[in-house]
Amino acid sequence: MAQILKVNDINVYYGSIHAIKGISFEVNEGEIVTLIGANGAGKSTTLNTISGLLRSKTGSIEFFGESLAKVAPHKIVERGLVMVPEGRRIFTQMTVEENLEMGAYSQPNSGIKASLEEVYELFPRLKERRTQIGGTLSGGEQQMLAMGRALMAKPKLIMLDEPSMGLAPILVDHIFDIIKSLHENGATILLVEQNAQAALSVADRAYVLETGKVVMSGTGKELLASDQIKKAYLGA
């Protein structure tokens, strides 16, 4: 399996706050890798650093063997590394379809129609609401829009930051079904979750973050079975 993303010993600061303390991990082609951890563990900070919105003081981030250290965030997207940010951050004043078009900003115009059809097939709800203003969608619909928007960029690696946040259980199941079906179609996914149960169930491999460090890693199954994880994250 080819290695797609390699994060090596990154350290990230917010002013004097040392948020990420030497994290390393990798993502291989076709895998779902999940980062789990409590509030404030540094999951979003890690993803934002990979996206180029934040920068690491040390170490390296390589995507397909090339360093991202000096690549601007919009260029990182052009390379196929796309993030669905925490809280979705859809464009609330734009229509559903305009949001999706923005997702395809890095793509040639000729392919946008076909991409739109693919996303509408995955999320029929979005097709029904294509002319609705983003800000008036329900939370679940906004999450679908945020994911659909990222898929419009034809990602080689898609990073999802807490896609289940604030959703009713049935919608959480739906979102995880989508993640599984993307996986079956060969997508490579880096998934950040607080819902450890759901994340570990779909993940090939997982890393556990605590206060800016990786404290445990293994396959999804291994961690689901681990007593430590059960106690700390699965409420057992």
Place this chain on the structure above:
Amino acid sequence: MSFLNYLVSGLSLGSVYAIIALGYTMVYGIAKMLNFAHGDVIMVGAYICFFAFTRYGLNPFLSVVLAMLVCTCLGIVIEKLAYKPLRAAPSLAVLITAIGVSYLLQNLALLFWSSNPKVFNPIIPNKSINIGGLTVSYITILAIVVCVAIMIVLTTFINKTKLGKAMRAVSEDKGAAQLMGIDVNTTISVTFAIGSGLAAIAGVLLCSAYPNLTPTTGSMPGIKAFTAAVFGGIGSIPGAFLGGLLLGIIENLAKAYISTQISDAIVFGVLIIVLLVKPAGLLGKPTREKV
């Protein structure tokens, strides 16, 4: 003069304000800053057109195009040198910088072109036509037509083109826009370029109607257009259009029927009343949204 006359000439003055206000509002919408140097870009545009057309006898259309080109470049350079380094700075620092840039432009103009007023030749013949008993000058008509045309083109650009939509995305959420692959810096540059190009047009129209050109020519119209942008709802393109037109009409009617001396006070008084009733301006964007 009749009421209708005052109305039409107010509409014409308002059209000029509207064109300037569009620049203010677009830059505010996207860069979240008040570019107080915008009024002085108008003055630069008017000088360029003056030299090209009045001094050197260049074709009037080409003179305007040249003024637009110079102002577009000027806008991009100002943004790169003065505002871009302050992208993460507190807004007060940016505001003070903008005021500094404004004085810099005025003083450079003073240095190069002196304080002696230049007499600006209107770019179209100084004639009038009679429409149903109403005498309207060519320049009045030109200002209104140009303003409406700009408004239509700009609205189409913002709503229909890829770059225009990207500008809306950047104005709403810069971080999310970057995650779409949008180059935020380029988008901001384009906004400054468009706003400054429009300022050149406004400068030419303004000086064609009021031919006295000095280094401070842009200040008052700049402030009034800023007022118009706030009046209509800062950040809103239709708001700038409406605000500009209304401001011009109110100013002209106040001059005609109340007093020339306090017309400006009346204009700003109306603004204050509107903002007390509608703090976001006439067409200000509702900020409420579902989370």
